[in-house]
Amino acid sequence: MKTIKNIGYVLTFLGFAFFIGSIFTGTYKVTPEAYQNWIESKGIKSEVFIENTKNDLVNQEMSSWQLSNIIIENAKASNEQIKSEKEIAWDKIIHLKWNKTSKEYIYPLIRNSATGWFVNNTTLWFFITFGFTIIGGLLVFLPDYKLLGPAGIKNNGIFQHSATNRGIIGFITAFFFIAFYFFLYFFPNYIINPILAVDGVSEGLNEFVKTFFNVERKPNDGSPASQWFLYGFMYCSVMTVFAVRMFIKYRHNKYQMIRTAVVLFFQIAFAFLIPEILVAFNKPWFDFKNAWPLNYTFFFDWSIDGLIESGNLGIFMFVWGIVLTLVVVPVMVYFYGKRWYCSWVCGCGGLAETLGDPYRQLSDKSLFSWKIERWLIHGVLLFAIVMTGLTLYLYLAEIPSWKEVAFGISGYDIQTWYGFFIGSIFAGVIGTGFYPILGNRTWCRFGCPLAAYLGLVQRFKSRFRITTNGGQCISCGNCSTYCEQGIDVRSYAQKGQNIVRSSCVGCGICSAVCPRGVLKLENGEDTGSSRTEIKEVLLGNDIDLLSMTKKND
């Protein structure tokens, strides 16, 4: 069993090594047609830039780093030259921004210019990266069925292991997570080879859908993988492997088994397969479970237009998106608590509950962090509402979003800031990248505007609570330690008070790890007092409370 596990580690390591190593290899060759298309689609007007890059790029073999450098250096040179002229031709300036140029300018060109081994061997390439890591991951986790002993809570050594206690392995892992998000969001031009690993999957899936549903084919309607396809596929694979880990670790706990299976299903079906199928049908990519304001682009002009232009299905999607936020979400929270979304359906939650499970204990439990949490998460909610309000106003008033609204700021600027700071940095880089350091729900706890909204409903109008079992709590602290949302569960349980907190995502782990059977997640009658009452003394103390009214000295 131990051997199998070790083989698993080696395979996983190899898969990752290939995956990461490939960033530094591979040759790219820009064909004249690709070049021409690129110049046109990007609307580049600087003659100097075009002439120089044409010479340096077209039909030359080079690495992605060289290619990217050439474009940026030439753009800078061209800008300088244009600006040095008396009359500045502003339309010829190529606007450079570290977080945009690479993905918007360079990536499209380089994506179509890969040559050599990686392009010609997508199946093998897929196998030695994804194949190795997935099989390796399974080999690492499956033996736990035997190795961990009889079913039960097995958190042995978590705070004594470097990977799960902010040790060196934890920091290295975080470094890789963060680096991955930086490449994905801002520098996809350097991860073409990793993207190529799933090219076959993307094409195959598209082909399969078209054949299966008999969709009419058009020339050139293949579906090469984008960085987002890579991300989606990785997301699903990682979740699957770590869901297997959950299935083994919590095999005695049916709540955990079912919850994990359901959240995995929603990720694979709703966030990955259905959108890809829609695309194969030439419909907009749409995730039916992704509710505004988590899905902050839902009311952006291009999104609304895209949906409305897509016929009845598009209109349905638009209406559904609104109904989801305004009706489905609050009604479901009323009956079941926000858990129905956050730990049963949501993709961010899904990753946090699978890949993130080994890091749940790292969330900060102090009162101070609870304060920060309330300011931050409601701040983001406010930001999302203001941004969306403005966007809708501009849209309905038919004011173009790039136009200045006030202080030199346009609606587009605000959207961009939100996308950058909240959508990319907070949700991705910090939210997931920092799993091994801050715990697995940083985004869900401090940032997610949808969670803030659900939380308000849960706190003030819901049947959901975690019931505390009378006087049974021994203040051991397992519940607080393993609460990924940093809720000090014990501080309620030891007072005999039920836990009704807006941030609770109902993962059920506090209840699972409690050694005394003190906590139960349940949806009961919404009698305010039964949910949140604090008793003078806990159940079990039959002290004569009536004499309480006597005067104290």
Added chain:
Amino acid sequence: MKNIVIIGNGIAGVTAARHIRKKSDHKITIISGETDYFFSRTALMYVFMGHMKFEHTQPYENWFWKKNRIELVKAFVNKVNTESKELVLNNGETLIYDDLIIATGSKPNKFGWPGQDLKAVTGMYSKQDLDTITEYSKDCTRAVIVGGGLIGIEMTEMLVSKNIPVTFLVREASFWNGVLPPGESEMINKHIKEHHIDLRLATSMTEILSDENGRAKAIITDKGETIACNLVGLTAGVSPNVDFLKDSGIELGRGVKVNRKLETNIPNIYAIGDCAEQHEGIGERRPIEAVWYTGRMMGETVARTICGTPSDYQPGHWFNSAKFLDIEYQTYGWIWAKPRENEARFYWEHKDGKKCIHINYDKNTKAFIGINNFGIRMRHNVFDKWLTENRTIEYVLEHLKDANFDPEFYVQHEREIIQKFNTENGTSLVAKKKSWKRIFQTS
């Protein structure tokens, strides 16, 4: 404003302090020698096993004490002078009090075994014990745990989690059978063995042998067998930690003798928690109750007395809980190891051998007396209510779904349980659907 001094920062002392603060402006000082801050003793095992860090065992953040004006002094009290109302600390300082609360907890029993003070021989009670165990477990090739109670099995679990081979000596013929009836006790025996623990029933230790460095190297059992080991856990129960009060004039039995108001024989001195001994057990309870929640309840009570509402310590229906490796245990009401004259029993065990319930009831009136539930969680408030309302076993079984406290989606066994009862008793009870109304109804 009174000057209240509390000796001991365990659950009893700290609860008293918190409640006094809630009700009054008295000056509060807690003296304790073990740790700077209150921590949960019950979680020590989880620190060793790596489930938690030590700071996670502290239920309050460090700023809490200052904010609530509870002064903390880290020292041991060597002597109490009841005449001058003065405490002498082990650092030489003295401290005066108006009211004194003694909450010094317990210490592990040692029965004068030869070798009991050797290195790597330890109880499992304090933070210091935990440090000792951590230290000596590093190169431990085999450990022997002496004493089959709740702490014994916890210490066994701790060491097993580090893959240390453990021999578990239990004096009784079956695990904890002074408390557990045979069915449950046997179930736990099996579970212990499932974890590859060398369980030795009906075996006790007579001697611990030393190596050349004064560390334990083996133990000898009453069967004459020598078991090589380099860590020995002494977990044969605890007794009140009151030796420092010997000549103080405060009346002592095994613990500090107190009346129902938790007052000692000396005015303004109270004792609560593990170290307090009632003149007579309350109801079926023992005079000394070394469990977490009784310490808490005594703290709640004494705070009221000190703050001007003299109150009797009035524990309600007995309950408790524990966990034996992977099997959780709860109990409500009384169910003794052996049935008494008027009692009948109903036992159901699940086929996987990890869940069971055992109900104790009156033969004649059918009144429900108590339940042990293993592997199934039950609602405290529901059983408490049933005990108060003096319900019959039939009523309890029919409404068992109200009491079920297992997480959602867990397989429920009420029907199977009732079927077994019906077959054995010729009744035709039917399980009623769970009702929120009944659950929250206060009688």
